[in-house]
Amino acid sequence: MQLTAQDVERIAQTIRRAEETTSGEIVCVLARRSSDYACVPPLWGAFIALASPWPMLLFSDLSTREIFAAQIVIFVVATLFVSWGPVRFFLTPRAVKRARAAREAIEQFFSRGVAATKGRTGVLIFVSCAERYARIVADDAIAAKIANDEWRGALDLLLEEIRRERVADGFVAAIEECARLLAQHAPPGANGDELPDKIYVI
Numbered sequence: 001m002q003l004t005a006q007d008v009e010r011i012a013q014t015i016r017r018a019e020e021t022t023s024g025e026i027v028c029v030l031a032r033r034s035s036d037y038a039c040v041p042p043l044w045g046a047f048i049a050l051a052s053p054w055p056m057l058l059f060s061d062l063s064t065r066e067i068f069a070a071q072i073v074i075f076v077v078a079t080l081f082v083s084w085g086p087v088r089f090f091l092t093p094r095a096v097k098r099a100r101a102a103r104e105a106i107e108q109f110f111s112r113g114v115a116a117t118k119g120r121t122g123v124l125i126f127v128s129c130a131e132r133y134a135r136i137v138a139d140d141a142i143a144a145k146i147a148n149d150e151w152r153g154a155l156d157l158l159l160e161e162i163r164r165e166r167v168a169d170g171f172v173a174a175i176e177e178c179a180r181l182l183a184q185h186a187p188p189g190a191n192g193d194e195l196p197d198k199i200y201v202i
Contacts, residue, residue: 001129003030007168008199014172015197018179023189024121024142026178027112028171028199033130034104037092044091045079089130101133108200109137117194121186125158125174127167134158136178145185154178171199 003011015026049071056067082088089097105126109115114122120141127134136151136158154177161170 001030001127001162001165001167003168003199003201008201010168011171011175011199012197014175015199018175018182019193019197021179021188022121022182022186023119024123024179024182024186025114025117025193025195026123026125026175026182027114027195028125028175029105029108029112029127030167030171030199030201031101031104031108031126031128032202033089034097034101034128034133037088037096037100040088040092040096041079041082044082045075048078049075097131098133101128101131102135104128105133105135105137108202112200113195115139119186119189121182122195123178123182125154125171125178127158127162127170134162136174142182142186146181150181151178154181 011028015028018026052071052074053067056062056070062070082091105124105128108126109122109124112124114124114137116122117139120139122139123142124135124137126137134155136155138146138151154174157177158170158174161167161173
């Protein structure tokens with residue numbers, strides 16, 4: 001999922017227009033992936049190495065010392081193989097990928113200042129490409145006023161366009177829907193523009 005310079009500017013303009021209708025703040029983040037999953041290769045290497053003695057005991061005449069040495073070699077080779085990016089990502093359990101993407105969304109919510117707006121009306125629109133994960137995170141004050149089903153409507157618009165490989169269109173649609181929801185409960189105020197009107201690509 002790629003964004004052109006024109007896409008980035010279009011999203012920024014959409015955020016600026018949206019925030020003219022509300023005192024809420026909207027921040028967008030597009031992550032290529034949420035983790036490098038560095039723990040996965042040694043875990044798979046250890047699992048394969050621990051399982052390897054059984055066939056060697058059953059189908060070979062190797063001594064205990066030779067089997068132990070083979071285990072070490074198998075661990076190293078398996079770990080190096082799984083360290084290759086596509087294999088490592090493929091062998092990472094889906095639940096782990098979703099959990100890491102969810103954690104990254106929360107980390108971005110705080111690191112981008114969305115949790116520090118004066119009215120506590122910040123909203124993060126987060127997409128992690130590799131994990132195929134998207135989430136809208138709203139700060140406490142605005143989350144208490146808008147039901148999850150309403151946020152889900154904005155998320156559905158985002159996901160529908162992403163499935164069609166139209167990432168920029170997805171962000172634009174989600175921003176506009178979030179702005180509509182925010183305007184109902186957080187009308188324009190005197191706080192001004194507290195956060196940059198941009199999409200962060202990480």
